Amino acid sequence: MRLPDFEAWAIFAKVVETGSFGRAASDLGLSKATVSKAVGRLEARIGARLFHRTSRKLALTEAGQAAREGAARILSEGETAEAEAIAGASEPQGLVRLAAPMSFGVLHVAPHLPDFLSRHPAVSVDLHLSDAVVDLIGGGFDIGLRIAALPDSSLRARKLCAVRRSLVATPGYLERHGRPQHPDDLIHHACLGYAYLPTPDRWRFTDNHGAEAALVPKGPMRANNAEALAPALRAGLGLAVQPDFMIWDDLKAGRLERVLPDWSLPPIALHIVMPPGDLRPARVTALIAYLTQVLSAAPWAGAP
Template sequence: MFAAIRAFVAVVDEGGFAPAARRVGQAASSFTRHVDALEGELGVTLLNRSTRHVSLTDAGETYYVRAVAILASLEEANRSLRERDGPPRGLLRVSLPASFARMHIAPFLPRFMAEYPEVELELLMSDEIINLVERRIDIAIRLGALESSSLIARRLAPHRRIVCASPAYLHQWGTPAVPADLARHACLTFAFADGERRWRFTDSAKQVEQIRIKGPLRANQAEALKEAALAGYGVVMLPTWLVGEEIAQDSLRPILTEWQADIGRLGKPPQANSGIHALYLPDRRGSPKVRAFVDFLAQRFGSPPYWDRAL
């Protein structure tokens, strides 16, 4: 059946049976037989055919997207088996959250490239959650709680949030002693589509308290909130990887550290499995280049991660 799927994809890519056959030096009739057999197996028509050209049916469009992904995954599985016993080599496509990658991955890339000169890196730096199969991604670095999936996940570091403010702000307005005190402070927070603005705190007894907060700035970008906090405009809750350096330099001071802090969303429980993870498909498990990159990041981050050592 894989031969039939390959024939179907080739016909679509080349725009017809004859061009697909010419590309591989085979008879057009063999491609016709494969596609006919595939349509018979599926019980649907995949291609509209005329004497001059072919086009995809609605069912064909859906099947084509899946077929391309299947063939790409099969090719990667074959390549992984060929490479399994050799040194890390070949193209490695990595999806990375933009801000985290700029701060904590990009600075280490020259060293990785020096250690693994046969690996060719392609980085997709975006906060969009993308489909690894459709985009042919080898590794995705994800922040926060993991959704249930068939992907293999390796935890690289904890993903903690911390509440902090500048020394100048705390000197002027005082330091909150308990979460409820935040109701009287200017808080800088993320802008959610539903307008909900709550911070959630969990104490050592696992008691959860949600605090409705207000303040002069909402933003959908964490670095903007950090800059406002550094300038003394309020209290902010941000990941430790984003503010660890500022805390080490005493530009920001952590507060309410006896509680575990999180962004509170109504109807959602605290994120018990929140972390920084490397995700990859099961067929990438034995790939030397995947293993090399993930091991490299784990070693660079350390345990505890270097950005948490001042906390």
């Protein structure tokens, strides 16, 4: 089946509307020859002339009269469809699928979504939470939030802020068991482990002078979610490596203390990641801009 030549019918309608091949060409931003060829294609397809043409006058034939209303509808409906598509592309509307780490998503993404959705009532968000690395493209996600030192990939990424990780414990735990002065001292301490660290079976530290140390943490509990470690940590059952977005208020209130403050863990950062490509629906662009603004300015956020 051969599709109708919609472009040629729209050009024909514009010629009828303006009464001139030249004016139609000017309105459409086409050459007069292109307009003439489009009308010629239609005449060849229907097997009849659409215009009587002289050097001074352009008049519709009987076939042209019969076709003019339908062609005008094609032009009008095409213009309407394009205008609606442009509006849809510029006005945020529709579903955005967002993937985020579990604890971070619960604590720092979900609380902001009501404000975003109130600003954009035609947008909806499908929030998927998992501490595992999600396949953004295979899972059909528009945006992902990742807290890591990102490896090279085909994804587009925007760094929002640095995320500080610290070894922490309660003052009570440290009073009972002592304050470590060097990472090697941790072999005498209960360590609460997080399974999704880059090297969960080994904690690596670097001091202010570039010296390095590593140990295999041992303790009473390990979990694949950082928030799951919080009750045991706050109960004084051990030390844990935690990101500032989990503990900044506990540190401020004195419920937790940084341990080994002169030693740091490998740097990580919060990123927005997106599938490759430059064109994104307005709903996706709006959520990216909103999350960039609120998360970069969070009280726990480090310098980008």
